[in-house]
Amino acid sequence: MAYWLMKSEPSEFSIDDLVKAKNQTVPWFGVRNYLARNFMRDQMKLGDDVLFYHSSCPEPGIAGLAKVSSQAYPDPTQFDKKGKYFDPKATPETPRWMLVDVKLAKKTRLLPLAELRNIPALEEMVILQRGNRLSITPISSAEWKTILKLFG
DNA sequence: GCCAACGTTGGC
């Protein structure tokens, strides 16, 4: 069992959108970074735990808990010529971008980035490191436990 | 809006 933090811009897709989504599930489309793709393609397993993180917004932070709810499969948006995630080098025979489905576990209170920064047990979290921009990052089991306690 | 940090591109 592994733990992950996945960033989403709430103006694109927020925790409330996930609450309202069909089956409270969303395909994690639009990732166009190879390391993040590799995490989804090679390491994520059904049932892995996910921290749903709001980024690039007035109050960045963890907004909910979720679970990986599918195996990796090709991101359909790479084939959509009119969409912003179209990749001309990807074909259905040789897809370049893979994704997993993410299912809501629980909407939480917003746990702000500023609060995370104040917790010594979390100082090694990838997302808190200087210059980190990766949209999907692994979380240790100790970090996961610490964060769950913060939600009470 | 600013800017640091990082990833990608493309000329050589």
Added chain:
DNA sequence: GCCAACGTTGGC
């Protein structure tokens, strides 16, 4: 394969 230029991310 190097590396400068450029584009993007994302907190502030």
